[in-house]
Amino acid sequence: MKFKAIIYILLLFVSVGCIEEYHAKGVEELSNLLVVEGTITEGTTTIKLSRSVGLYDNASASERVSNAIVSVESDAGKEYSAISGTGGIYTIYIEKLDPETKYRLKIQVDGEEYESTYSKPILTPDIDKIFWTKDSNKGVANICVTTHGANDQPRYYSWSYNEIWEIRAKLYSNFMYGADNIIIPYNEITGSYNLKYYCWKSDKSNKFILASSDKLSENVITEKKLVETTPSHERFSELYYIKVYQNMLSKEAYDYFTNLQKNIESTGSIFSPVPSEIRGNIFCTTNPDIPVIGYVDVSVVKTKEVYIYPDEGLYEPKLDYLCFSVTKNDERYDESGMLLYYYEEMDPANSLYSYPECFDCTKRGTKNKPNFWPNDHK
Amino acid sequence: MLLYSANWKSAEHTIAAAGLYKNFARNTIEASLETYYKTMDDYLDYRNGAQLLMNHHIETDVLTTKGRAYGVELMFKKTQGKLNGWISYAYSRTQLRQEDKRISLPVNKGDWYPDDFDKPHEFKFIGNYKFTHRYSLSLNCEYTTGRPITLPVSKYQYVGGQYVYYSDRNKYRGPDYFRMDMAFNIEPSHHLTLLTHSTITFGVYNLTGRKNAHSVYYKSENGVIKGYKLSIFGSPIPYVSYNIKF
Numbered sequence: 001m002k003f004k005a006i007i008y009i010l011l012l013f014v015s016v017g018c019i020e021e022y023h024a025k026g027v028e029e030l031s032n033l034l035v036v037e038g039t040i041t042e043g044t045t046t047i048k049l050s051r052s053v054g055l056y057d058n059a060s061a062s063e064r065v066s067n068a069i070v071s072v073e074s075d076a077g078k079e080y081s082a083i084s085g086t087g088g089i090y091t092i093y094i095e096k097l098d099p100e101t102k103y104r105l106k107i108q109v110d111g112e113e114y115e116s117t118y119s120k121p122i123l124t125p126d127i128d129k130i131f132w133t134k135d136s137n138k139g140v141a142n143i144c145v146t147t148h149g150a151n152d153q154p155r156y157y158s159w160s161y162n163e164i165w166e167i168r169a170k171l172y173s174n175f176m177y178g179a180d181n182i183i184i185p186y187n188e189i190t191g192s193y194n195l196k197y198y199c200w201k202s203d204k205s206n207k208f209i210l211a212s213s214d215k216l217s218e219n220v221i222t223e224k225k226l227v228e229t230t231p232s233h234e235r236f237s238e239l240y241y242i243k244v245y246q247n248m249l250s251k252e253a254y255d256y257f258t259n260l261q262k263n264i265e266s267t268g269s270i271f272s273p274v275p276s277e278i279r280g281n282i283f284c285t286t287n288p289d290i291p292v293i294g295y296v297d298v299s300v301v302k303t304k305e306v307y308i309y310p311d312e313g314l315y316e317p318k319l320d321y322l323c324f325s326v327t328k329n330d331e332r333y334d335e336s337g338m339l340l341y342y343y344e345e346m347d348p349a350n351s352l353y354s355y356p357e358c359f360d361c362t363k364r365g366t367k368n369k370p371n372f373w374p375n376d377h378k
Numbered sequence: 379m380l381l382y383s384a385n386w387k388s389a390e391h392t393i394a395a396a397g398l399y400k401n402f403a404r405n406t407i408e409a410s411l412e413t414y415y416k417t418m419d420d421y422l423d424y425r426n427g428a429q430l431l432m433n434h435h436i437e438t439d440v441l442t443t444k445g446r447a448y449g450v451e452l453m454f455k456k457t458q459g460k461l462n463g464w465i466s467y468a469y470s471r472t473q474l475r476q477e478d479k480r481i482s483l484p485v486n487k488g489d490w491y492p493d494d495f496d497k498p499h500e501f502k503f504i505g506n507y508k509f510t511h512r513y514s515l516s517l518n519c520e521y522t523t524g525r526p527i528t529l530p531v532s533k534y535q536y537v538g539g540q541y542v543y544y545s546d547r548n549k550y551r552g553p554d555y556f557r558m559d560m561a562f563n564i565e566p567s568h569h570l571t572l573l574t575h576s577t578i579t580f581g582v583y584n585l586t587g588r589k590n591a592h593s594v595y596y597k598s599e600n601g602v603i604k605g606y607k608l609s610i611f612g613s614p615i616p617y618v619s620y621n622i623k624f
Contacts, residue, residue: 022594022607027550030531033543037536052534052543055603160537206538207598215434260541263530264598274494274528275544275596276426279483293534293543 029054034065034114036282036294039247040072040103040121041301045092047082047105052293064088068109075102075118097121103298105282116296117281124248125149127304132314133223134231141236141314143227145244149219156254158247159209161226164202164370166238166377170323171359172197173341183343198377199365201235208261212254234364236315239375240308247299256280256295307374323358327351387442390419408455418445423474423493426485426547441481445493447472463505463516472496486546492526494548497555499523511565518559524552527594533603542596542603552594553607558585574624583615 031054038047049065070082070090076098082090097103102118127147134141145159173194178184186194211224226244229235249257256278263275280295308314325342326332327350334355341359342352357363369377397412420442428439449470456462472493476484485491503519526548533542561581584590589612596605 018610018612019606019608020589022591022605024527024529024550024594024605027529027531027545030543030545033532033534035534035536050535052532055530055533055542057533204538208537260536263544264541264596264603274424274547275530276424276428276485276528276547277544278426291543294536 023056027055029056031057032063033290034107034109034282034284034292034294036105036107036114036116036280036292036296038105038296039301040092040094040097040105040296040298042094042097042121045072045094047090047092047296049088049090049107049109065109068107070108071106073104073106074098097298097300099123105296107282112284112286112290114282114284114292117283119250119281119298122154122248122250122297122299124246124300124302125153126302127244127246130226130242130244130304130306132308132312134314136231136316139230139232141229141231141233142225143242143308144223144225145221145246146223147221147246149213149248151219153219154248154250154254155214155216155219156212156249156251157210157221157224158249158254158257159224159226159244160205161209161242161244162202162204163227163235163240163242164200164373165235165240166373166375167199167201167234167361167365168238169197169199169359169361171325171341171354173359175343185343185345193378195367195378196360196362198238198369199361199367200369200373201365202368203235208257210249210254210257210261231314231316232318236308236310237317238310239373241305241370241373242308243303243305246302246304247297249297249299252281253295253297323354325352325354325358328353387420389421392417406456406458408457410453410455411450412453413450414448416445416447418447421445421474423476423485426483441476441485442478443474443476443485445472445474446490447493460508461505462508463503465503466501468500469498470500471498486549491546492548494526496526496548497522497524514563516561516563518557518561520555520557522555524554524591526550527552529594530596530603530605540598540603553591555590556586556588557583557590559583560585574622576623577621579617579619579621581617581619583617584611585614587612587614589613 031052033052035050035052036047038045047070049068049070051063051065053063065088066084066086068084068090070084070092072080072092072094080092080094082092084090099121102120104118105116107114125147127145129146130143131146132141132143147157149155173196175183175185176192184192186192205226209224209226211221213219213221227242259276259278277291280292282292282294282296284290284292324332326338329349333353337355338353339356340351341354344350393414393416395412395414397410399408399410401408421444422440423443425439425441447470449468451466451468451470453464453466455464472495473490474493475488475490477488478484499522501521504516506514506516508514527550528547529545529550530542531545533540535541559581561579564578566576566578589607589609591607592610593608594605595608596603
C-alpha cells in the first residue's frame, strides 16, 4: 500500500502540466495592416476590407474599413467601380469575365494605394456532388464534396459554405397568452399558429477548407470533408440545407492560404518549421514597405446547394430525458423552472407543464426562416 | 534534420579560435579565456512558409544561407580538494543571413537574424563536495538566455475565423532557461582488489521544478488565438542510478 502511494506521488511529480498558457512580454504589437478578402468573380464580387488589431485586443474589434475606393481593373482598359456598403463590404458587378483578359483589384484608402497582381480568370469546374457520410460507431458525420477539373487546369481548390437548419420544439404547445394573460388556444383556421414550434438556425465555415490534387495523376478531389460533426447534432434533426461555394485557386493563392492556416495550427513540436509570413498578391504601390494581408484571385465561383431530409438516415437522435411534461400535482413538477404549455380547456387541473426549452424553439433558434425554404412551417 | 543531396552544396565552415590559459594556487585552479569566430557558407535554413511533410521537392523549401558565429568563454576549474568542479560563463552568438539575390523574398529582408539555437548568455556551474571517500554531494546549475522565437504580432479576421500575423523570424526571445540538479553519491567499497567498482547515486533532476520552455506556439481554439508554452521535464524528477566501473 505504502509502495503504491509512493508511486502515485512520483507520477504526480513527473506528470504535472507540460503545456501551459503563455503570454509573451515585450512584444511590439503591429496593428492597422490592411486585410483584403475576396475573389474577383463573375456576377457579384464581394471584397471585404478590414485592419488587423493587436494580438491581445478584443477579438471582435477587427476594424472594418468603410472609407476606401475600390475597383477592378482589366488590362483591356476597363474599370469596374465598387459600391461601398457598410461594414467594410464592397460589391462590384462584372457580368462576364473574359478568359483572355487579366484583372486586378485596386484600393485607395487613407492616402495609400494598393493593387493586386494581374491575373487571368480561372474557370472553376462545377461541383460534382455534395453528400454525407457517417460512422455511427465513432459518432462521426461529415458533409463531403467531390469535384474534378481538367488536367491542364490548376489543381488547387478552396470551399466555403453556409448552412441553415430547421429545429422543432420537443413538445407542441397549444395556446398563447393574449392581453392580461388570457389563454387563447391556437387555431390554424383563424390564423393563430404556434410560432414556438419551428425555428431556424444557421452557421457558416470559419476557416480555410483547402485541397489539392497535385499528388494525383488526375485532377480529381473525392470526398473532401466540409463539415465534420456528429450524427446526433440537431442540425440534422429536421430539414438541413447547405450551400457550397467552390473556387479553383492558383498555386500561389493555395500556398498563401495553406500557410495562414498552418500558422494557427502549429503544435510547437521539435520538427515543426518556424511559423512565418509569405506575401500575398496585394501590394501597397505608394509605400512598398507596408505589408498587406490577403490574396485576391480571379476565379469564377461555382455553387451548389443540397437539402438533407431527416428520413435519409443520417440523423441519430440522442435520448433526451429532460423533456417531459407533468401536471401541477405531479411530484416531478418544478415550480421554479416549468411553465404551462398545454392547456386542457375541459379539465384545467390536468393542464401540462414543462420547461420552456422543451416547447419554445426560440430558446435555441430564431424565426429567420429563409424565403426559399421548401416547406410551409410557420 | 536535413540531408545533403545533389541539390545542395555541402556547408563550408571556417573557424578561428584563440585562448589564454593560466593556473593559480599551486595548480589547483585552472583558468581559461577562449574566443572564436566562425563563418559558414551554404548553411541550410527553411524558406518562409516551408512545407516539410509530404513534400517531394523539399529542396525548394530550404534555402542556403550565410552564417556567422562568435563568442568568448571564461572558465575556472578546481581539480583537487574536498570541493572541486568548474564554473563558466560564455557569450556566444550564431546568426544567419539570406543574401542570395535570386531569392525573391529572403527571410527578414536579407538582414542578419539569430539562428534557432542562438543563446547569447550561458552560465554553468558544476560542483562536487566530498564528505568522505565514501559520500559526496554534487550540484549542477545551468542558466542560458531563452531561445529565439517568432511571435504573432497582430491578428485579423479572414474567411470567418481569426488568423495571426507573425513577426520577422526569431525576432523575440522565449523565457530564460534555468536548471539545477543535485545528486548524492555513495561508493560502497574502495578495495583495489575488487573486479568491479560500483557507485550508487540518489539525485533529483530539475530540483527547482522550473518549467523551462521547450517551445512557444500559438493556435486557434474556437476561433480565438491562444499562446502556449511546451515544457519537457517541467518538474523535479528524482532518480536512483547504480554504476559499475571495471
